Amino acid sequence: AQSVTQLGSHVSVSEGALVLLRCNYSSSVPPYLFWYVQYPNQGLQLLLKYTSAATLVKGINGFEAEFKKSETSFHLTKPSAHMRDAAEYFCAVALTGGFKTIFGAGTRLFVKA
Amino acid sequence: DVKVTQSSRYLVKRTGEKVFLECVQDMDHENMFWYRQDPGLGLRLIYFSYDVKMKEKGDIPEGYSVSREKKERFSLILESASTNQTSMYLCASSFAAGFTGELFFGEGSRLTVL
Numbered sequence: 443a444q445s446v447t448q449l450g451s452h453v454s455v456s457e458g459a460l461v462l463l464r465c466n467y468s469s470s471v472p473p474y475l476f477w478y479v480q481y482p483n484q485g486l487q488l489l490l491k492y493t494s495a496a497t498l499v500k501g502i503n504g505f506e507a508e509f510k511k512s513e514t515s516f517h518l519t520k521p522s523a524h525m526r527d528a529a530e531y532f533c534a535v536a537l538t539g540g541f542k543t544i545f546g547a548g549t550r551l552f553v554k555a
Numbered sequence: 556d557v558k559v560t561q562s563s564r565y566l567v568k569r570t571g572e573k574v575f576l577e578c579v580q581d582m583d584h585e586n587m588f589w590y591r592q593d594p595g596l597g598l599r600l601i602y603f604s605y606d607v608k609m610k611e612k613g614d615i616p617e618g619y620s621v622s623r624e625k626k627e628r629f630s631l632i633l634e635s636a637s638t639n640q641t642s643m644y645l646c647a648s649s650f651a652a653g654f655t656g657e658l659f660f661g662e663g664s665r666l667t668v669l
Contacts, residue, residue, distance in 0.1 A: 446597075451595065476657070478658075478660075483662070483663075484662055484663070485559070485645055485647075485660030485661050485662045485663050486598075486645070486647075486658070486660045487660065488657045488658070491657065532597060532598065541586065541603055541605060541611065542600055542603075542613070542614075543600075543658060545590075545597040545598040545599075546597050547595055547596060547597040548595075548597050
């Protein structure tokens with residue numbers, strides 16, 4: 443069965459600092475992996491996705507994530523945090539041919555001025 | 556611009572009331588989904604539909620039903636609302652073809668059951 447674990451329900455960084463949001467997954471077959479972002483009072487929107495092409499995936503707003511099969515990880519990073527990055531971030535996994543996307547519990551990112 | 560529209564952003568209902576949450580997408584997507592979002596639990600799938608009049612249970616279907624009479628519209632129904640159904644409800648849609656792609660979400664409907 444698939445599952446997604448996001449380490450840390452809350453992460454706080456200073457503006458300009460590195461953002462690192464951790465995600466580990468379990469899957470019996472190579473999965474499709476996603477990061478979604480949810481700004482306050484909005485739905486989720488896709489940041490980036492891994493679909494078995496390049497292991498380093500670049501997304502919108504300067505975010506990127508690296509797929510590491512040996513570590514079953516898909517951590518999200520951004521070199522320099524901006525105030526507008528304050529939001530909740532969800533890691534998700536889906537399998538080919540399936541109709542279900544499994545979401546992690548979410549990590550809320552706080553950015554301090 | 557792609558659009559998933561949920562009919563109500565905020566609703567307050569009383570225990571035992573019947574509640575309808577409606578979702579419309581304008582992208583001609585085959586798949587539509589209803590998720591429930593609760594703090595610390597992420598998103599949990601209630602029901603999904605891969606075609607008109609077709610529906611499949613997700614992980615937490617108890618207390619809910621759905622209707623998909625037209626391709627663009629997917630409704631979530633709470634036959635008799637209970638306080639433990641107070642939550643944020645998110646509708647999403649996607650292209651078919653094995654569903655390996657992006658989910659497009661509406662802005663959510665926050666339901667409070669008193």
